[in-house]
Amino acid sequence: MSDVLVIGASAAGLATAESLRRRGFSGSVRLVGAEPHPPYDRPPLSKQVLTGDWDAERTVLRPPAHLAALDIELLLGRRAVSADTARREVTLDDGTLLPYGDLVIATGLKPRRLAPFIEPPGVHTVRTLEDTGRLRAELADARRLAVIGGGVLGCEIAAAGCRLGLDVTVIDPAPVPMAGQVGQEIGRMLAELHRDHGILVMSATEAEGPVLSDGRIAGVLTSKGPVEADVVVAAVGSTPATDWLEGSGLTLDDGVVCDARCRAARHVYAVGDVARWWHEGQGRHIRLENRSNATEQALAVADNILGADRPYLPVPYFWTDQHGIRMQVLGHPAEADRIRVIERAPDSRKFVAVAEAGERTVGIVGWNSARGLRKARQLLVDGSQVH
Ligand SMILES: Cc1cc2nc3c(=O)[nH]c(=O)nc-3n(C[C@H](O)[C@H](O)[C@H](O)COP(=O)(O)OP(=O)(O)OC[C@H]3O[C@@H](n4cnc5c(N)ncnc54)[C@H](O)[C@@H]3O)c2cc1C
Incomplete structure (x- = not known):
């Protein structure tokens, strides 16, 4: 061997x-x-x-x-x-x-780094244990957190900042958070969830450069004006x-x-x-x-x-936890032209939505609904090109 x-x-x-x-x-x-x-x-x-x-x-x-x-x-x-x-x-x-x-x-x-934000102290990326340790230490003395990037990571960091009692702003050029992962409709629900928790979600907004004070980050210049921040996280992919x-x-x-x-x-x-x-x-x-x-x-x-000659054919899957909601995503819902909710709890804090493009099911999103998602999974396996 x-x-x-x-x-x-x-x-x-x-x-x-x-x-x-x-x-x-x-x-x-x-x-x-x-x-x-x-x-x-x-x-x-x-x-x-x-x-x-x-x-x-x-x-x-x-x-x-x-x-x-x-x-x-x-x-x-x-x-x-x-x-x-x-x-x-x-x-x-x-x-x-x-x-x-x-x-x-x-x-x-x-982590991708945003050129104007590489140097100033107080700007973070999150990929390793050390990154999180450094960020956590700085957040302990901070009041305002700005997160550049409204993807999965940016949204999670914003939710964590909120849990820590900070004033949080999310800055992202896309029209809604996580648009690239879950599409517009679910992204809108997510924006609402963050706003309900007091986060300022600045969608369709570019981060243009740092605001500095004594050589340290003091905010972010955006296409819609300055945002004050003691700590900035760049979560831009x-x-x-x-x-x-x-x-x-x-x-x-x-x-x-x-x-x-x-x-x-x-x-x-x-x-x-x-x-x-x-x-x-x-x-x-x-x-x-x-x-x-x-x-x-x-x-x-x-x-x-070991010689199996086996093609790898997964149904793509990820989960994310934000503000006590576990969202689970199968396939590629962002490629859908419409979303259909197939199961919803009366308080609507739980649902399963099927993402469709033409005749095909291209994704499934479970919102606090692991069991519903498991049941719906078969739709994706049978009814789409995603095997
Ligand atoms: C903060 C964070 C939160 C996440 N949350 C979720 C989530 O909620 N749900 C979900 O589904 N996924 C999540 N993910 C994604 C998930 O963690 C990754 O998909 C997973 O870690 C990928 O594992 P990997 O081994 O391919 O790569 P990695 O975990 O990135 O590991 C690669 C390793 O290779 C090492 N390495 C790089 N270059 C070299 C080199 N030249 N020589 C030797 N070693 C090298 C690196 O140091 C690293 O240790 C998250 C990721 C991050 C960063």
Whole structure:
């Protein structure tokens, strides 16, 4: 059995290593991660860890005994700087050369930064435990928080800021929050939810630059005027962490481009947020930035390393928690031309909506309605091209 080298020691990389072992792979498995921590979970970083409901330790994905039992070599605090796919070796930042039988790329994303907001103290991005720790520490002395970006992450951080008792403003050029993930109609409900909790939602608004006071952030200049803030979070999306693969011969185009089996080249696979693979059911390349994909895709990659020849055909899924509402999203509701509510509780704090485009079901949204969502899932599997 040949050796497997996994670069990126987070949800997707760890799940790949675990799946290999669960399927009886007895070759060596090395897991290399740039962060100093053993693998941890990111979703709580913008929710329970940011609000202080959880200690950082609770994000650890597996206890040390479990990791030890996997019999993998875990190299933490080490960054891969290049890959030579012809010689089948990866170079680390300390010059170490690691040969591999199969390479798994699981390097995830890095936050996009807004050029005028990079320098001033008081401006944050959220991707790592350290990011959340720094933000939480600054919020403790703050009164006003401005969040640039009304996507999933921006909305969650705004909701957490609200829980912490701050005056929160969300600034976003789209007409409603999370428009790109859930479409206009659900986005409008979300805007209402945030406003009901006292958040100022500035949609259709550009963040143009920082307002500074004594070299520190004091607000955001927007296309609709200045917004005062003691702390600013830029949640304006992320880009795949593929810099280290420049010159490797792999196709890099908004992620590591893979075939239907998540294979980027002979003996090279990509998994998780960094992978853009050919979804045979949808007939296009897609890349998903969500937690369940990291685990599910890892199973497919492990199977294919072990010779299964299995296309990866998930129904895209993510959840988000905001103001006590859990929204669960299947498929691509933002591609719908209409939304139909198929189940609603009398107080309307729970519903399931089907997103349709022409004759097809393209997505389903559950609003505090996990059971309803599970029941409706079949509509998407049967009635659309999303298998
Ligand atoms: C704050 C936050 C909240 C989230 N909330 C939700 C949610 O509510 N629901 C949901 O479905 N999803 C959520 N997600 C998304 C989910 O966490 C990701 O989809 C998941 O973490 C992807 O796992 P991954 O292993 O592919 O990538 P990552 O978790 O990004 O891990 C990649 C790892 O690779 C390492 N790395 C990068 N480059 C190198 C290199 N050159 N050498 C070595 N190591 C390297 C990185 O340091 C990192 O540790 C959230 C994400 C964030 C950041």
